[in-house]
Amino acid sequence: MAPCGRLVGPLAALILFLLGTPGTHGRRSDVRVITDENWTEMLEGEWMIEFYAPWCPACQNLQPEWESFAEWGEDLEVNVAKVDVTEQTGLSGRFIITALPTIYQ
Numbered sequence: 001m002a003p004c005g006r007l008v009g010p011l012a013a014l015i016l017f018l019l020g021t022p023g024t025h026g027r028r029s030d031v032r033v034i035t036d037e038n039w040t041e042m043l044e045g046e047w048m049i050e051f052y053a054p055w056c057p058a059c060q061n062l063q064p065e066w067e068s069f070a071e072w073g074e075d076l077e078v079n080v081a082k083v084d085v086t087e088q089t090g091l092s093g094r095f096i097i098t099a100l101p102t103i104y105q
């Protein structure tokens, strides 16, 4: 099983730093969901993608931050997305996932 959470500490800190004021406007989630079928959307534009697994506690802790980050990313024209590695097995094979959560930029 992949080691879980190695990256999340510094990363969460970075995201919190980037966020400044976390804006929760009670809107729908801005985090896009990438699947095996539509991952080619990622070939256009800027993307920040979180690979996560439901069983990974560090991934769950990251979720609220990721949602806030997605709102913030909208202003920068960065698409913020997440991939469930347990469902999108083709995708996680395409990228090399060695730890969860993994962030690709």
Ligand SMILES: *[C@@H]1O[C@H](CO)[C@@H](O)[C@H](O)[C@H]1NC(C)=O
Residues within 6 Å of the ligand: 032, 033, 034, 035, 038, 041
């Ligand atoms: C990809 O497909 C899923 C499932 O149909 C959908 O929920 C998601 O919004 C799609 N993502 C993009 C970037 O089009």
